[in-house]
Amino acid sequence: MILGQNQYGKAENRVVRITRDGTTHHIKDLNVSVALSGDMEDVHLSGSNAAVLTTDTTKNTVFAFAKEHGIASAEAFGIALARHFVAGQPSIRTARIRLEEYAWARIETPGPRRHSFVRENQETRTAQVTFDGTDWEIVSGLKDLVVLNSTDSEFTGYLKDRYTTLPETRDRILATRVQACWRHASADADWDPVYRQAREHLLGAFAGTYSLSLQQTLYRMGTRVLENCPGIEEIRLSLPNQHHFLVDLEPFGLTNDNEVYHAADRPYGLIEATILREGAEPRIPADMTTLA
Incomplete structure (x- = not known):
């Protein structure tokens, strides 16, 4: 048997970022799903987690990035996350970030x-x-x-x-x-x-x-x-x-x-x-x- 395409991550992280500009507040409301793939053969074939960044870590990263970087747009936020995951771990070759933004008036x-x-x-x-x-x-x-x-x-x-x-x-x-x-x-x-x-x-x-x-x-x-x-x-x-x-x-x-x-x-x-x-x-x- 041959292991085919595979990915893992944390889906539907609902993050709301409030920016307080004095008495005027601004809101960004996103649903963020992270999927990572790369050198993941060992975790599937032998159960070794040595190459695995936990899905809980990906969730925490979404919230921490909302604080540290803010959310200028869904696209910019997704770019920042994807770059972080791929650059941060040698076993991760591809990061796919799917985002839904809920608009507020x-x-x-x-x-x-x-x-x-x-x-x-x-x-x-x-x-x-x-x-x-x-x-x-x-x-x-x-x-x-x-x-x-x-x-x-x-x-x-x-x-x-x-x-x-x-x-x-x-x-x-x-x-x-x-x-x-x-x-x-x-x-x-x-x-x-x-x-x-x-x-x-x-x-x-x-x-x-x-x-x-x-x-x-x-x-x-x-x-x-x-x-x-x-x-x-x-x-x-x-x-x-x-x-x-x-x-x-x-x-x-x-x-x-x-x-x-x-x-x-x-x-x-x-x-x-x-x-x-x-x-x-x-x-x-x-x-x-x-x-x-």
């Missing part, structure tokens, strides 16, 4: 602070129309609206027991994928403008709320829609907490001043609630928005 808000973002071209507009021959029920909404605040979010003072390991934080990334639906008071509305207004107020409240919890942010988002869209009676929101964990760079002699994060996709906290006008009856079923 800034949510513009009044005032000097510019740290809120919305994922571009992601959300889907939704609607549900019910008619029983007499009465109409119109529920509009959206899903997969991904938003992120790179500061102005903390999480402290929560219950703790013997299984609690989560440290309190006064400054964290707050990110979520908004699922929302809202019930109209009548079947007579200017649907497109109302949708744009509701979306705008969801974003404005997310960006403008100093968050002590995702629950608080959810309530403010729903309240702001009701305050500014008089034809909406009820809104239901489902917000998964898209966790971003600070990467420990101390083993590499680097500090991490809230700059480099690992974006984890699961498990996630899931925060859900309905906000209604006083006197309104809840009629939006929970399963219209829930991700659970």
